[in-house]
Amino acid sequence: MSERVLEGYREELLALLQPLEADLLDLEKGQEPDGVGKVFRAVHNIKSAAALIGLQAAAGAAHALESLLEAMRDGTQPTNRTTITRLLGGVDALRALVRGEDGPAVQAALAALAHAPAEAWPASAPPSRRLRIALALQEDALERALDPLVLLSAVGELGTVERARLELSRLPDLEALVPERLYLAFELVLATSASAQELRSVFLFAEGSGTLEVEELAPAPGPGEAQEEGPAGGAISTLVVPARRVDALVDLSAELLIASTQVEHLRQEGVSSWDGRMESACREALRLASRIQEAAMAIRLVPLEPTFVMLRRFVRETSARLGKEVDVELKGGQTELDRSVAERLLDSLKHLVRNSLDHGIEAPAERRAAGKPPRGRLVLSAREEQRQVALTVEDDGRGIDPERVRATAISRGLIAPDAALPEAEALKLIFEPGFSTAREAGELSGRGVGLDVVRSNLMDLGGDLSVASRVGQGTCLALSVPLTLAVLEGLVVSAAGERLVVPLDVVEQLVHPGAGQIARLPDGRFVLRMPTGVVPILRPPGIEGPEAPRGGGVALIVSTHQGGRAALHVDEVLAQESVLLKPLHRGLRMGEGVLGAAIVGDGRVALVLDVAQLTARAAGDGAAQPVLLGGRVPVALSTKEVS
């Protein structure tokens, strides 16, 4: 069998494993009458398929899973947490074998499937701590006889190096290299029983010469428990794509070919570019090209379901380790987003979930004392919202106390002791760098790996993170990420000399308001009088100008899915264009109301408006607020590629 065909079969087998995992997790919850039978049949299918394509080791693993499931069906093995853990470990082993990997971890997991007495598999006593040590000394360190490799070697003697990593991005070519200068930064994970004192003494002479981070990691998991870095989700070289998406792409390509040929014919006939025929032929070709781009991006869309399954397992293992009892609810697993965004999202979601389980949800005893059900509730939901995917991680735990946040921020020097902050602002402090809990060994400056990192990772993707919370009731973290780098169809408008793009899908109609149509309400809001009623007028973000909109210009009546309606008053509608939406550089966040930026037809940079947010705000709090960065939009916007 050719490697390519085999690869396809492997992918199919891997795809079968994901619902299997979900079924095992459901089995643990005990909701299905014939849960064991269902899982058994699924494993049996996988075994046959693996044997058929010659993956004997994988078939063997499936057989081991089958026989444990059989014992569970007969009642000779209980269907409890221990056996489910062994089964999940077996699924991980099976996955590895399908991929062609093997090793001691795989063998250990398979051995655990044997009908050992139903006690927990005795893990080898873990070493006392796992520490992540990152060392980045200053450029002149070598000249001052400080050698990071020597320091790390000393640290390495204090335990076992589990893994290590070099930071090479500053290393130049051999020709440009100055040997006395330090270009490398180092990181390793050490399993050690050494004391903080011993560790500190290694780095004593390096104090003040750079940054040292020491972070304690969770203890190494035993077989069947999920690894920190997660099993599945490694680089996939093939994609499963719905056939209709490929068909759409093929059809559009054919149409584009016809349209381009048309342009070519006209050109050869000597038809000038001013001629209406040439203009419409070119426009058609452009339209098809942009639709092809969209169709191509759509091929990379994957549902969130697999990510959710991984999170379910993560919650299962982490809550057990923390002694918390948690029920997970997942909504919106069928929501799709770009594959690479989904991969990068997983880490952020794990981080937020870990926070929820660690700090949010209380232990059962504390919950009972607070009058809450002993099992905590964690809800993960996703939905598509105008070019973005909005996710929430919500728990019914103890919530975030703004007073404690304030106190912590003061003690970390992030705000002045007498600073008066409204509650919403206080909560946002948890996103400040340096807010996270204290570091270990040494006073060398360290960076907290906390919510600031999660938020900036999300912003790098073109998304954002915000928090809402009620003390004693729970916390909700809201993330957003762009759906894809799809091309947006929009109206390019000018307002006060700036260019803006309004997504076409929200525009209902355009009107030219006369002065008499603009009215001011008693509460200060400006509205537009329409035959159908009155519509609030929005001021687009980033625009300076007179407070009161005058007659003239153009008003775009926009309406959103949520049913909000508003009018966007601008000077002129310039063109309808397909634009490539790019996230704004982190440092230029405009606050609400902006989806991103784009380069429009005349080469200028324009802000793309988030109409849903603007209308929601207009409906909510009265007068259109001035934006955070008032004034002119800087010409050189640094737009960042999301790859």
Next chain:
Amino acid sequence: MLAAPRNCVNLIIAAGGPAWGLDFSMTSHSLPPRLVLGTARAFRASLLECVGRAPVVLDGSAVEAVDTAGLQVLLAAARTARARGGELVLERCSPTLRRVLELTGLSERLQPIEGHAP
């Protein structure tokens, strides 16, 4: 097309014995016993001469001491070799060299050279 991220270097480390099966027209060099700050300039100079379009095989059996300066030269040479269309191959790494590769995570990139066993 995306350029390869800067934070990586291609270093081929031959696991086990000598890299048999290689074309003998490839230049082969013995690494000096001390790859340290004091010898780094000379090390760099000699690597600059031989790194080119042909793969360069470096024999690490004599290496007794490696520090960050020496390591940087080696890694920069690997990067430059790649950029020039060649390759840097490390074989017969001494225990000291192996330890350094372990501490830096480079040993995880072991790519045994296909070849006939001796």
